[in-house]
Amino acid sequence: MSDICNFHELATLDAEARAALLKRSETDLSGFIDKVRPIIEAVRLEGDVALARFGRELDKAEITPDRLKVTEAEFDAAFKAVEPEVISSIRFGISNIRTFHEEQAPEPMWLKEVRPGAFAGDRWTPIASVALYVPRGKGAFPSVTMMTAVPASVAKVPNIAIVTPPTADGGVDAATLVAARLAGVETVYKCGGAQAVAAVAYGTQTVGKAIKIVGPGSPWLVAAKRLLSDIIDTGLPAGPSEAIIFADGTVNGAVAALDLLIEAEHGPDSSAYLVTHSREVAEAALAALPQHWARMTEQRVGFSKAVLIGKSGGIVLTSSLEESIDFVNAYAPEHLEILSTDPFAHLGRITEAAEVLMGPHTPVTIANFVLGPNAVLPTSRWARTYGPLSVTDFLKRSSIGYVTASAYPEFAGHARRLARYEGFSSHENAVSEIRDELLKG
Ligand SMILES: NC(=O)c1ccc[n+]([C@@H]2O[C@H](COP(=O)([O-])OP(=O)(O)OC[C@H]3O[C@@H](n4cnc5c(N)ncnc54)[C@H](O)[C@@H]3O)[C@@H](O)[C@H]2O)c1
Ligand SMILES: N[C@H](CO)Cc1c[nH]c[nH+]1
Ligand SMILES: [Zn+2]
Numbered sequence: 001m002s003d004i005c006n007f008h009e010l011a012t013l014d015a016e017a018r019a020a021l022l023k024r025s026e027t028d029l030s031g032f033i034d035k036v037r038p039i040i041e042a043v044r045l046e047g048d049v050a051l052a053r054f055g056r057e058l059d060k061a062e063i064t065p066d067r068l069k070v071t072e073a074e075f076d077a078a079f080k081a082v083e084p085e086v087i088s089s090i091r092f093g094i095s096n097i098r099t100f101h102e103e104q105a106p107e108p109m110w111l112k113e114v115r116p117g118a119f120a121g122d123r124w125t126p127i128a129s130v131a132l133y134v135p136r137g138k139g140a141f142p143s144v145t146m147m148t149a150v151p152a153s154v155a156k157v158p159n160i161a162i163v164t165p166p167t168a169d170g171g172v173d174a175a176t177l178v179a180a181r182l183a184g185v186e187t188v189y190k191c192g193g194a195q196a197v198a199a200v201a202y203g204t205q206t207v208g209k210a211i212k213i214v215g216p217g218s219p220w221l222v223a224a225k226r227l228l229s230d231i232i233d234t235g236l237p238a239g240p241s242e243a244i245i246f247a248d249g250t251v252n253g254a255v256a257a258l259d260l261l262i263e264a265e266h267g268p269d270s271s272a273y274l275v276t277h278s279r280e281v282a283e284a285a286l287a288a289l290p291q292h293w294a295r296m297t298e299q300r301v302g303f304s305k306a307v308l309i310g311k312s313g314g315i316v317l318t319s320s321l322e323e324s325i326d327f328v329n330a331y332a333p334e335h336l337e338i339l340s341t342d343p344f345a346h347l348g349r350i351t352e353a354a355e356v357l358m359g360p361h362t363p364v365t366i367a368n369f370v371l372g373p374n375a376v377l378p379t380s381r382w383a384r385t386y387g388p389l390s391v392t393d394f395l396k397r398s399s400i401g402y403v404t405a406s407a408y409p410e411f412a413g414h415a416r417r418l419a420r421y422e423g424f425s426s427h428e429n430a431v432s433e434i435r436d437e438l439l440k441g
């Protein structure tokens with residue numbers, strides 16, 4: 001055992017203790033649900049006044065109802081406030097994220113001739129409106145702005161708005177505004193957490209109603225999305241960040257420790273494990289933690305220590321490579337690093353992970369910010385059914401069908417028979433001789 005980081009030897013754990021390792025802070029949201037219910041109701045009834053009040057109470061921001069929308073002047077000031085080098089890195093990230101998402105975008109329409117003279121396919125069109133949630137509690141997230149705004153813009157959504165908590169001075173994080181404008185989004189509202197979800201679900205005097213909200217956030221946001229999911233599409237479930245560093249023993253354990261700390265530093269509600277069957281790697285990682293903590297800020301040391309000695313983090317020493325892979329698949333992490341000199345040797349057996357980052361030169365940080373794939377990813381084991389945020393989250397699909405006169409008789413015959421079997425007389429009539437006669441006359 002270690003007092004700086006959990007060290008679980010998997011073979012020594014019973015089934016209950018193993019199952020506990022798979023839990024996340026989001027697994028039980030009951031404490032948050034009850035507290036966000038009145039926030040949602042207040043925003044529904046009072047609109048902007050409630051948004052400003054919660055901004056003052058929860059974000060400790062100097063915010064008033066008339067300042068909820070970011071102005072042109074605030075955007076311009078943001079470009080002056082952010083260092084040119086940071087703006088250049090935002091441009092670099094946006095360019096890669098755009099390249100990735102343009103490649104990912106489906107063809108606007110395809111049609112296949114399923115039988116001679118009969119065609120069927122899909123058409124994709126943008127959703128009418130979307131709100132992008134950019135967190136601002138335990139950090140600033142221009143990267144989340146890039147990751148949500150770029151695919152929305154590639155999808156050509158006509159109404160895109162960002163919602164993000166106000167800063168103490170009643171503004172918005174400057175780099176978030178820079179990223180928004182460079183990604184093509186000009187509407188930004190200063191509200192966060194549950195009140196932001198309620199604002200875009202119901203609309204307020206200032207905040208426009210949206211039909212969908214995407215973007216990650218704290219359990220406050222996740223709880224509100226759950227409560228409002230009947231009236232707004234809440235997209236993929238993206239809560240507190242989490243990662244598994246899966247090491248096969250071919251890369252130095254100190255590197256594994258370095259990467260274990262990446263997502264562990266988001267907050268005490270995050271989850272982070274190093275999973276390896278190599279005792280040497282596990283012990284080297286444990287030994288390296290203090291030297292890495294010595295180079296981190298006090299706040300991030302506090303968060304990552306809380307994760308690594310808490311219920312959702314630490315080092316997991318397995319008895320074989322197979323057992324490591326089974327653990328990874330059972331955990332279904334948001335981010336997975338395959339820390340190996342031959343990562344592709346393992347990729348085929350990893351089936352449950354929202355993002356798989358290959359080899360020692362692809363740490364989570366690079367994918368979080370600038371690689372191109374989307375870093376808004378499903379958490380809390382939702383990677384078993386959801387993928388990363390993508391262009392298709394901002395589009396909807398319609399089926400297209402077209403039967404020509406020459407193909408019609410064969411299709412009508414089969415459809416008629418099935419309509420009669422199911423007992424739908426109107427369905428049957430519509431493909432009977434009645435139609436032939438009406439079309440002739
Ligand atoms: N899954 C992903 O793709 C992904 C990406 C980036 C970040 N994240 C995660 O998003 C989260 C961001 O969280 P955050 O806290 O930094 O920002 P946040 O914006 O989600 O949360 C801050 C908001 O929480 C609300 N809040 C705080 N205390 C409250 C209280 N007592 N009662 C009611 N509401 C309260 C406030 O409205 C505040 O504006 C982190 O957990 C991070 O790990 C996830
Ligand atoms: N790790 C986050 C997704 O889980 C993305 C991010 C942005 N900034 C830092 N990290
Ligand atoms: Zn991160």
